[in-house]
Amino acid sequence: MARIVMKFGGTSMAGIERIRNVAARVKREVEAGHQVAVVVSAMAGETDRLVGFCREASSLYDPQEYDVVVSAGEQITSGLLAITLQAMGVPARSWLGWQLPIHTDTAFAKARIGEIDTTALDESLASGVVAVIPGFQGVAEGNRVTTLGRGGSDTSAVAVAAAMKAERCDIYTDVDGVYTTDPRIVPRARKLSKVTYEEMLELASVGAKVLQTRSVGLAMKEQVRVRVLSSFDDARDEDGHRGTLIVGEEEIDDMERQLITGIAHDKNEAKITLTAVPDRPGAVGSIFAPLADAGINVDMIVQNIAHSTGSTDVTFTVPSADLARSLDVLEKGQGEIGYASLVHDTRVAKISVVGVGMRSHAGVASTMFQTLGARGINILAITTSEIKVSVLIEEDYTELAVRVLHTAYGLDAEAA
């Protein structure tokens, strides 16, 4: 007997037929003797429909009322899954965010989960009743409904798993796991059977969008073992596993450990260059402080060496969606910053190689530069972390770069 959390996304919950498929999977775990809590998303498209209503009602909608509206989607699917489970002979009940309760802060529309009270839940699970919990929602001080921001159901699942001390949090989705890179670019990409939290964070934030980044961070903090697997496909690996397990580094044997775990790419960045910025203390601060104030996330930053004129060029990237606002902020600050010109380019891509193994191996970065150089791919910027090396290149070379790096680091699967 173990306690497990199963989480199903919107595609898995889209319509009663698919909800029956979900219920059948839950039933299998119950019959295996487990105590099961299920966290569900709204039906695919439903949250968009509800968000659309709010936006139509007012472009400046009150997030407290937005949360009342959009949380309804998960409320509906949680009741429907409970009904479907009961119809299959599996005792089940729904627990809305305010019923459990799942306490959050008061950051409406993007709330963070605080404490989850599991007293009633523990009792219900112990009596053999499956708990169906709508993802994405909670309740704040003053008894107001909150939501966690888009994709928040993954975070709900991990938080519930942590609170109920679940052995595992299974995230069912429309892909069968985490791959070494995007299989649409590299058909010989391999599914990873295990990946560390840290690697998953780097892979998720740079483009391998399987799990919400926040949920991975929470899983790491709370040491929740997360598994990503398919709702629709029961295929197992040669070693009998399904999906990809996301765990702490200590759970990965040396035997399994690879130098590089995966290659990610992200085309949603834009590059901004300020030329001839005065090379004096505080100059860089005057660029980035107003961007931070505007809530814009600056990613890669490169400061060239100073020109003999006593000025320097500063290049950095921002999310493409924030480019217009960034340019606005920088143009307004030209007097204070004192740059000569402002150049931007959206036709760039960030390519990252990720792996905890690189901590103890030199040469990862230089392999990357040489491999790209050999194909004539120009590197516009570089950043590194302990387990990641990222480069900015021209967008047109994205697929080529991913493919050659995948081969260079020995990630290609054996030909079938």
Added chain:
Amino acid sequence: MARIVMKFGGTSMAGIERIRNVAARVKREVEAGHQVAVVVSAMAGETDRLVGFCREASSLYDPQEYDVVVSAGEQITSGLLAITLQAMGVPARSWLGWQLPIHTDTAFAKARIGEIDTTALDESLASGVVAVIPGFQGVAEGNRVTTLGRGGSDTSAVAVAAAMKAERCDIYTDVDGVYTTDPRIVPRARKLSKVTYEEMLELASVGAKVLQTRSVGLAMKEQVRVRVLSSFDDARDEDGHRGTLIVGEEEIDDMERQLITGIAHDKNEAKITLTAVPDRPGAVGSIFAPLADAGINVDMIVQNIAHSTGSTDVTFTVPSADLARSLDVLEKGQGEIGYASLVHDTRVAKISVVGVGMRSHAGVASTMFQTLGARGINILAITTSEIKVSVLIEEDYTELAVRVLHTAYGLDAEAA
């Protein structure tokens, strides 16, 4: 300054454009200096959609989970109306059933409202914030969501009006009031400016379906002044009133009082006759007790005088929707009841004349019988109450009967 409740049905809430129309009406009352609580239905079609999901999931769905699913429709519209009001500069917030809270019993899917706690509501209204309350929902012991049964939003509105001691409960709908009879049958039907609770109950339960019967009963019990009026049409009577006011008899002047207030018809009854039932004590009980046990509402009952053989024929009506179940119950009981044959007929209609004035006037019934007789309309059964006379006739004569009675009782409007 007065406190008022405004209630809007599904047609009035169907989409953001219509919700804006609703918000504009609310704003007008706020600007007139009133404290306003608004009770809303789900968007037209939404509750059917959610009920459909539940039925598809299981024909024997758990009503506790059904309530979680179907209450979402009103949750959505209450948040959207709050957003829309705010966008028009009117402070507003939603209060879900569990937030207020609206306490109900545990009869899930058809709960009855108990106490409504207005502490928080009073404070919010006094601070000038419009309260938007989803109709149809409440919360039962154990913190479970309940709903009141279809059409329950009218009842929610009246219950909220009673709890907050509102001066008036305005029910906005797609008709502009209560008419002397169905205007589709009698174009010269007149809109009533006032009608008593008792008359409205008789008119509603026999076919003039403007308001949910339960809400009228509650309004009578709690002495809530209810007004029915149109969401879409601002036309006023010659005397400057809108809609129809439903009030206690004491609020209607003798001058205004009519002998007959309206004529109702109902084609949804079926007639059942048991022939040659033994004329002995307990025989009638053995017919109706099992029907009551099956939850079937028997309406008109006629027992003919005994035949010389010591037996009698018993005729009664049931809702057409319950006919098949009724026949089943009666066939199973043939041994015990001891009737000779079981005859049924769905091609019947009940015609009722209603009016508190008939209490003090003789001759209402005989006018009815003579008027119908003169047109060759055969009367199959008769029932009377203090303020109503109903007859059962062949369905084909429905419209003719309504028209001639409307004229006979002097209800026709002056020709324009």
